[in-house]
Amino acid sequence: MKIVLSGPKCSGKSITVSKLSKILGLPLIESDELIENLFHQKTGNKLTCRNICSEFGEDTFREYERKAIEEISKNDWCIVSTGGSTLLNKTSRQLLRDKSILILLTATSEKLLERFNKKSIPAYLNDKTAQELFVNRCNLIIEVIKPFADIIIDTSNINIDKTVNSIYEELKVEISLLSQKPNTFGNIVRMTTFGESHGPAIGAILEGIQPGIEISEQDIQKELNRRRPGQSAVSTPRNEKDQVKILSGIFEGKTTGTSIGMLIENKDQDSSKYDLIRNYLRPGTADFTFWKKYGIRDHKGGGRSSGRETAARVMCGAVAKKILESQKINITAHTIAIAGIKSNSVDYSTIENNSVRSADSIKAIEMEKAILKAKDNNDSVGGIAQLEITGLPAGLGDPVFGKLDARLAMAIVSLGAVKGVEFGSGFSSAEKHGSENNDEMRDGKFITNNAGGILGGISTGEKIIIRVAVKPTSSIFSKQQTCDLDGNNVDIQVEGRHDPCIVPRIIPVLETMAALVILDTLEIQKRVNPNFNNSNC
Numbered sequence: 312m313k314i315v316l317s318g319p320k321c322s323g324k325s326i327t328v329s330k331l332s333k334i335l336g337l338p339l340i341e342s343d344e345l346i347e348n349l350f351h352q353k354t355g356n357k358l359t360c361r362n363i364c365s366e367f368g369e370d371t372f373r374e375y376e377r378k379a380i381e382e383i384s385k386n387d388w389c390i391v392s393t394g395g396s397t398l399l400n401k402t403s404r405q406l407l408r409d410k411s412i413l414i415l416l417t418a419t420s421e422k423l424l425e426r427f428n429k430k431s432i433p434a435y436l437n438d439k440t441a442q443e444l445f446v447n448r449c450n451l452i453i454e455v456i457k458p459f460a461d462i463i464i465d466t467s468n469i470n471i472d473k474t475v476n477s478i479y480e481e482l483k484v485e486i487s488l489l490s491q492k493p494n495t496f497g498n499i500v501r502m503t504t505f506g507e508s509h510g511p512a513i514g515a516i517l518e519g520i521q522p523g524i525e526i527s528e529q530d531i532q533k534e535l536n537r538r539r540p541g542q543s544a545v546s547t548p549r550n551e552k553d554q555v556k557i558l559s560g561i562f563e564g565k566t567t568g569t570s571i572g573m574l575i576e577n578k579d580q581d582s583s584k585y586d587l588i589r590n591y592l593r594p595g596t597a598d599f600t601f602w603k604k605y606g607i608r609d610h611k612g613g614g615r616s617s618g619r620e621t622a623a624r625v626m627c628g629a630v631a632k633k634i635l636e637s638q639k640i641n642i643t644a645h646t647i648a649i650a651g652i653k654s655n656s657v658d659y660s661t662i663e664n665n666s667v668r669s670a671d672s673i674k675a676i677e678m679e680k681a682i683l684k685a686k687d688n689n690d691s692v693g694g695i696a697q698l699e700i701t702g703l704p705a706g707l708g709d710p711v712f713g714k715l716d717a718r719l720a721m722a723i724v725s726l727g728a729v730k731g732v733e734f735g736s737g738f739s740s741a742e743k744h745g746s747e748n749n750d751e752m753r754d755g756k757f758i759t760n761n762a763g764g765i766l767g768g769i770s771t772g773e774k775i776i777i778r779v780a781v782k783p784t785s786s787i788f789s790k791q792q793t794c795d796l797d798g799n800n801v802d803i804q805v806e807g808r809h810d811p812c813i814v815p816r817i818i819p820v821l822e823t824m825a826a827l828v829i830l831d832t833l834e835i836q837k838r839v840n841p842n843f844n845n846s847n848c
């Protein structure tokens with residue numbers, strides 16, 4: 312995040328940024344100073360920007376200006392002060408606006424000229440025509456930058472302290488808005504989902520997908536069908552076809568490079584069962600916390616907190632999955648435990664052939680029975696899914712906050728009902744000695760994979776192995792104690808249609824969330840190291 316402050320000459324930039332930088336405790340970068348330093352480094356001449364321009368011509372000056380802006384754009388969490396003319400250039404504007412809040416200081420022409428005249432007027436502005444040119448330039452800067460500015464402060468009639476205070480107040484709002492993007496996920500490959508369980512539709516917008524990639528409605532539908540409700544006795548009987556409608560971004564079977572808009576209409580929502588419990592908080596669901604946070608009660612099907620939202624994610628993830636498959640990166644999830652019944656063999660070909668999506672077809676029968684038994688008892692069960700990613704090169708992921716495992720964990724825990732994530736030997740590593748847990752190497756390869764394919768937040772080239780704990784479905788049909796919206800004790804018997812176990816349905820969602828993370832990480836990697844390719848694994 313950068314805070315970029317700009318404006319025409321005499322709008323009060325220099326003094327404002329230096330005060331702001333102190334208040335916010337952020338380092339200050341002045342583009343003019345950087346241009347002068349770059350020029351000095353290259354030529355050995357110590358000149359001001361104005362002198363570079365007058366002695367070496369505007370083209371030379373702009374060349375140094377572009378280099379300076381490129382340098383500045385690499386910084387994060389800083390305040391940048393730049394002349395309004397710099398932002399007249401489209402490339403510089405794009406570079407400086409990326410992940411930044413743009414503040415524009417303005418003032419009336421009269422005020423700018425008045426302030427200007429108080430300073431010693433440089434020779435080139437000594438006559439009336441030059442002063443007219445100055446005013447026109449200032450007006451042009453304000454006119455061009457205004458539409459891009461997040462904060463605009465007119466400094467004509469306020470002093471510097473008031474200017475700084477106004478900026479500070481507006482910045483607080485902007486920064487809190489920027490940090491609240493709960494419906495958008497990803498950096499370069501970005502997904503935004505919308506819609507509610509009992510609303511007319513749910514949908515998603517997927518950005519950052521390169522043009523020319525072949526994607527058909529069928530590619531997306533295939534994944535949606537795996538997540539769709541009403542598939543078997545162990546999933547909710549809500550009967551949705553989940554038919555995808557592609558609204559934009561795909562033309563004649565290929566991505567156009569613009570945002571891909573996708574929609575699914577909700578056709579089988581039945582809100583009647585929720586009317587009786589309109590003011591009751593369903594135990595284990597997000598009812599209580601949504602009520603506390605928003606003070607608004609959408610009692611129908613959990614609204615935004617419903618597992619139905621994940622259909623929107625699957626549409627986006629299906630696109631990511633297809634792209635990754637073409638690069639031989641495969642993502643598979645399967646159920647390894649339900650209600651304490653653990654699988655003890657792996658045959659990937661059986662996963663889609665049993666109702667619980669287990670790779671152990673024998674244990675799958677026991678797992679299914681356990682779900683049906685809980686369902687008969689008006690109860691639910693939880694379980695564990697295993698997510699595996701193969702074909703990933705070594706070197707993917709970024710240190711500290713961009714760690715690959717951190718990104719994957721965020722994607723997975725963002726799913727309702729997920730209560731635990733472990734990588735590789737995970738929680739069991741806490742009981743081992745280093746001599747057992749370390750993955751030793753021979754001939755450039757790892758002998759074991761206790762790390763689960765990630766070390767230091769960066770892929771090792773080994774299979775990524777993640778296990779995900781999924782809680783038993785909260786909405787159960789037996790009587791439970793709860794409170795109503797006024798805090799009165801009441802008993803509740805939830806109705807509606809629910810999954811007696813979420814694990815089988817979360818499997819395709821896990822795969823698609825992982826696909827989005829991996830594709831995004833690959834796109835980031837291309838920018839960090841354009842020479843990176845899969846051959847270094």
Ligand SMILES: Cc1cc2nc3c(=O)[nH]c(=O)nc-3n(C[C@H](O)[C@H](O)[C@H](O)COP(=O)(O)O)c2cc1C
Pocket residue numbers: 547595596597613616617618619621726727728729782784785786808809810813816817820
């Ligand atoms: C695919 C999927 C299906 C779900 N189905 C249900 C359901 O039928 N009934 C229910 O109460 N919760 C269901 N959930 C879980 C809720 O979304 C979630 O448990 C609830 O919002 C509370 O959030 P938390 O468990 O993450 O704390 C489902 C979640 C997913 C990912």
